[in-house]
Amino acid sequence: MVRWGVLSTARIGREKVIPALQKAKNLEVAAIASRDEENAQKVAAELGIGKAYGSYEALLADPDIDVIYNPLPNHMHVPMTVEAVKAGKHVLCEKPIALDAKEARLLRDMPSDRFVMEAFMVRAHPQWQRALEIVESGELGKLQSIQAFFSYNNQDPDNIRNKPAFGGGALMDVGCYPIVAGRYFYNAEPERVVSLIDRDKNFGTDRLTSAMMDFGEGRQAQFTVSTQSAPYQRINLVGTAKRLEILIPFNAPAGAETILRLDSGTALGDGGLEVERIPACDQYTLQGELFSRVVRGEEKLPYGVDDAIQMMDIIDAMFRSERSGSWETIGSPD
Known part of the structure; x- marks a missing residue:
């Protein structure tokens, strides 16, 4: 089972992506983080998530988490994706992955054994x-x-x-x-x-x-x-x-x-x-299952950082x- 952690209690995560991921067969949404610990605990209780953190850094430091879902505002996509990969996590990052192509190219310096994919769920539908x-x-x-x-x-x-x-x-x-x-x-x-x-x-x-x-x-x-x-x-x-x-x-x-x-x-x-x-079907569920298979080595990454740079x-x-x-x-x- 691939264990996922979610950065922020953003609406897209609460209302669409997290409930969809919780229907997936090969992953567990194990943790969620917010800069407001009380809010993180509230959302975790509402959605049945086991762990709640009062900072993004605390979630990234959790050794039990394999994948980070990053639905933060656009200007935080690259910085927090970089931090997540440095912490040894794979990252599914919401689109657009960066503010421009120059910023997106910073992701090329990440370790090759960590997967980063831009969350174009439509490709999984x-x-x-x-x-x-x-x-x-x-x-x-x-x-x-x-x-x-x-x-x-x-x-x-x-x-x-x-x-x-x-x-x-x-x-x-x-x-x-x-x-x-x-x-x-x-x-x-x-x-x-x-x-x-x-x-x-x-x-x-x-x-x-x-x-x-x-x-x-x-x-x-x-x-x-x-x-x-x-x-x-x-x-x-x-x-x-x-x-x-x-x-x-x-x-x-x-x-x-x-x-x-x-x-x-x-x-x-x-x-x-x-x-x-x-x-x-739920395209967010299918996207989560796909990325989890990639992390488990059961499937090749269909597109990665270079694809996201091209988009920008x-x-x-x-x-x-x-x-x-x-x-x-x-x-x-x-």
Whole structure:
């Protein structure tokens, strides 16, 4: 049994990830830490976690913990991941893994026998895996365009997602999901990107961001993300023969089936529409089980630090494009 410890009592951990991990077959959520020991004890009691610590350092020092889940605010991802690895732990870190690519590259200096993985739970969901099977089967023809949208409405000035210094804004918070979709379904990396960004005049964060990624060979991916729009999400994978639609691609409900729609009709949508239903599952549970198998040596790490650095290089290029108004290539001198 792989023993997990959770850094902080953050909402995503309390409400989504920890309950999902507690359903996993090969791990135990054994400890949780907060800078407020009373709060840590309260959450531990509510969730049935055996140990509660009043500091992150105390949790990292626990010799019984194998894996650290890091859902701290974005600006604390790299510092606390570094500390966890130095303490001999493996780390599943929430996305985005860093504030920029330069910071992300600090993770390359970590011991090679400790695993660090960015928590893109969507990669563990069967609907993404099935969609990739369809793409790779050639049923869509040549995949030419990936179109994605992901939005929600949060205008709370005290919310950390609306604070630039802590890595807030639409591109960092949810834009990374369409980016990973492009990389996942093309099984390739973009060569250049261009973006159009509208910023909140009070917060300074990007509240509406659209971007295009050029994967070469005529392959494109376009997306729009927003923190101040009606909640909505969708992915369309458009090939030369058919179109595949993922209806709830990012925060798929844990207790409900998900749906893929395969369309071979005309642009007016009057052709045949095939619906494939994916049984209910919890992508956070599947992600936890996957990482635990990696830690136990039962499976290879599907992606690691280099993948996370590449993600930040792409995001950095999109922010450079905002300033330049032009296409930007991926990667730049530190």
